[in-house]
Amino acid sequence: MSGRALEALEQAEVVVGYKAYIELIFGLLLEKEVMSSGMTKEVERCSLAINRALEGKKVALVSSGDPGVYGMAGLVLELLEQKGAVESLDLEIIPGITAATFAAACLGAPLMHDFVVISLSDLLTPWEIIEKRLEHACRGDFVVVLYNPSSRKRTEQIHKAREIMLEYKKPATPVGIVRNVARKDEVSVITDLERMVNYSIDMFTTIIIGNSQTRRVGRFLVTPRGYRL
Amino acid sequence: MSGRALEALEQAEVVVGYKAYIELIFGLLLEKEVMSSGMTKEVERCSLAINRALEGKKVALVSSGDPGVYGMAGLVLELLEQKGAVESLDLEIIPGITAATFAAACLGAPLMHDFVVISLSDLLTPWEIIEKRLEHACRGDFVVVLYNPSSRKRTEQIHKAREIMLEYKKPATPVGIVRNVARKDEVSVITDLERMVNYSIDMFTTIIIGNSQTRRVGRFLVTPRGYRL
Numbered sequence: 001m002s003g004r005a006l007e008a009l010e011q012a013e014v015v016v017g018y019k020a021y022i023e024l025i026f027g028l029l030l031e032k033e034v035m036s037s038g039m040t041k042e043v044e045r046c047s048l049a050i051n052r053a054l055e056g057k058k059v060a061l062v063s064s065g066d067p068g069v070y071g072m073a074g075l076v077l078e079l080l081e082q083k084g085a086v087e088s089l090d091l092e093i094i095p096g097i098t099a100a101t102f103a104a105a106c107l108g109a110p111l112m113h114d115f116v117v118i119s120l121s122d123l124l125t126p127w128e129i130i131e132k133r134l135e136h137a138c139r140g141d142f143v144v145v146l147y148n149p150s151s152r153k154r155t156e157q158i159h160k161a162r163e164i165m166l167e168y169k170k171p172a173t174p175v176g177i178v179r180n181v182a183r184k185d186e187v188s189v190i191t192d193l194e195r196m197v198n199y200s201i202d203m204f205t206t207i208i209i210g211n212s213q214t215r216r217v218g219r220f221l222v223t224p225r226g227y228r229l
Numbered sequence: 230m231s232g233r234a235l236e237a238l239e240q241a242e243v244v245v246g247y248k249a250y251i252e253l254i255f256g257l258l259l260e261k262e263v264m265s266s267g268m269t270k271e272v273e274r275c276s277l278a279i280n281r282a283l284e285g286k287k288v289a290l291v292s293s294g295d296p297g298v299y300g301m302a303g304l305v306l307e308l309l310e311q312k313g314a315v316e317s318l319d320l321e322i323i324p325g326i327t328a329a330t331f332a333a334a335c336l337g338a339p340l341m342h343d344f345v346v347i348s349l350s351d352l353l354t355p356w357e358i359i360e361k362r363l364e365h366a367c368r369g370d371f372v373v374v375l376y377n378p379s380s381r382k383r384t385e386q387i388h389k390a391r392e393i394m395l396e397y398k399k400p401a402t403p404v405g406i407v408r409n410v411a412r413k414d415e416v417s418v419i420t421d422l423e424r425m426v427n428y429s430i431d432m433f434t435t436i437i438i439g440n441s442q443t444r445r446v447g448r449f450l451v452t453p454r455g456y457r458l
Binding site for chain 2: 080111
């Protein structure tokens with residue numbers, strides 16, 4: 001967590017968030033009004049946070065990683081717009097360390113060169129758009145970072161994504177898989193595009209697929225930037 | 230800065246970095262051995278840091294943003310490999326907040342959906358590869374984040390990149406420009422693809438170009454994720 005995020009939490013009178021994230025920071029929330037709820041309640045949580053803020057409270061809405069990467073920042077702005085209140089609040093979006101770069105640090109240095117970030121969740125995005133993006137990510141020889149690769153109800157997407165990538169990338173392309181990134185039970189493995197689906201992949205997993213230059217360096221992954229050594 | 234980065238600096242006996250970054254944290258470095266040097270001395274700085282570490286010192290090598298995104302993490306691993314010392318050091322790569330998500334937070338929430346990160350520096354990468362990546366980034370309708378858009382010696386790249394993007398994206402596509410991100414003199418502006426080059430763009434500038442859904446919400450930029458409101 002950044003110093004600024006910690007400070008904002010300390011200053012908040014009301015803290016709102018997804019319950020699993022609130023549990024992670026519960027020790028920081030003594031004597032504050034805390035409101036948490038479950039998955040798929042994003043719109044409700046953001047509305048709650050906005051309403052308390054419009055009532056004059058200092059409110060912190062908690063995201064994990066970075067609130068601007070598939071997080072709550074955009075939803076808050078859209079809801080404020082709907083209420084005609086975009087300019088009425090003293091709103092600060094505090095950036096954080098997103099799963100892509102946190103997972104990269106666990107794996108070595110796979111993001112030293114141009115990369116794409118794609119969510120495989122088709123709950124809010126048509127699958128055809130995700131497929132098109134995977135295809136162009138491969139054709140541009142980008143390193144590919146996958147968010148939300150799989151969940152209890154969505155298990156086929158990661159298999160389809162791998163098949164699309166195998167049309168453009170070699171089966172031996174290095175792949176890093178990190179589960180529970182930045183948590184106590186974080187685990188990571190380095191494998192390849194051919195074998196990646198043999199590992200357990202869930203909604204708390206971030207996957208990084210190399211470009212044509214990515215290679216193993218000892219127990220690490222590196223995408224060289226091109227320095228002459 | 231994250232708590233872990235601060236802790237690592239406090240524990241370090243030797244701190245190595247680009248001189249402009251060392252200046253930013255000079256107050257934290259009292260009573261430490263500090264080695265700094267200028268631009269293009271990256272290989273030298275990493276070698277220095279590695280040598281001191283192999284001598285048994287606790288060394289912190291400082292990057293701004295995230296060391297794994299066009300930073301020093303990969304170079305350190307490649308140099309360790311060259312010395313046959315990848316496994317001999319207790320190496321920790323500490324992730325940080327990269328310019329893409331920091332700039333996004335200044336601008337609102339432009340990275341709520343799939344995005345690419347591309348460096349326009351052709352010092353280490355052939356320009357043809359950068360062009361191909363820009364093209365596929367547009368064809369996949371990604372939000373595009375540009376690092377290193379311009380420098381004193383490289384001024385044409387941003388104009389060429391804009392022309393490529395104009396072949397695929399509308400001239401009115403929203404663009405956010407952030408200079409000196411996370412510094413005291415940070416400034417940001419929201420404009421569009423047509424007019425973006427009318428603003429001052431240098432090597433301390435990060436540029437975010439929207440996808441087909443990105444729009445202005447008050448003084449912010451938002452790429453909607455697709456929640457029903």
